[in-house]
Amino acid sequence: HFLIFFIAGVDGVVEKIEKLPIDLFAETLQSILVHLQDQNRAVDLIETGDKFQRVGINLDQKAVQDIIKLTTYYFRLAAKSNLSADVLVSKLTECSSKWSKSTLQLVHQLWTEHGALLHAHQEVLTMASIGQLVDIQWKLGMAVSSDTCRSLNSPFICVLMKIADTSGEMSYKSFEMTVQQFQNFYRQFKEMASVLETV
Numbered sequence: 430h431f432l433i434f435f436i437a438g439v440d441g442v443v444e445k446i447e448k449l450p451i452d453l454f455a456e457t458l459q460s461i462l463v464h465l466q467d468q469n470r471a472v473d474l475i476e477t478g479d480k481f482q483r484v485g486i487n488l489d490q491k492a493v494q495d496i497i498k499l500t501t502y503y504f505r506l507a508a509k510s511n512l513s514a515d516v517l518v519s520k521l522t523e524c525s526s527k528w529s530k531s532t533l534q535l536v537h538q539l540w541t542e543h544g545a546l547l548h549a550h551q552e553v554l555t556m557a558s559i560g561q562l563v564d565i566q567w568k569l570g571m572a573v574s575s576d577t578c579r580s581l582n583s584p585f586i587c588v589l590m591k592i593a594d595t596s597g598e599m600s601y602k603s604f605e606m607t608v609q610q611f612q613n614f615y616r617q618f619k620e621m622a623s624v625l626e627t628v
């Protein structure tokens with residue numbers, strides 16, 4: 430639960446949630462659900478804080494952000510793991526004993542209504558997540574011992590690619606090619622380049 434490190438005390442955040450009128454918290458949860466279904470629409474932190482203030486709940490920006498982070502985290506976890514509303518509620522009660530019955534009933538109701546759709550959306554995101562090539566490095570080497578090169582002292586190309594996944598996390602992929610494999614690789618890239626010129 431990496432979120433615990435970002436939020437100073439889950440109980441403190443839940444206590445702030447419990448000060449909110451139930452209909453206002455329902456509205457906040459609805460905007461989080463919309464955000465999770467449409468990644469382009471973020472939850473407006475300032476607007477949410479203003480709504481809280483209009484009903485007499487004065488929370489600083491960090492407190493509002495913590496409420497959004499906590500509930501977003503559990504909704505996202507439930508969507509990725511395909512949790513039922515009952516299991517989601519039990520996860521919330523595991524993280525804090527400060528939840529009221531009415532708040533948990535609200536979460537249960539909203540997850541029952543939206544959970545399946547969010548899980549399906551999460552599956553599509555997972556399938557559609559394509560990394561982005563950030564950097565490519567290569568070097569020419571001489572094989573001293575290799576599984577793919579039959580004779581020693583054969584030249585080979587070593588390639589290291591830096592790839593960012595959809596969350597922005599970096600990973601590295603490396604591979605070796607014989608000169609013949611590299612020439613085939615190069616030929617395919619030339620074909621791609623010539624096709625791109627016709628577009």
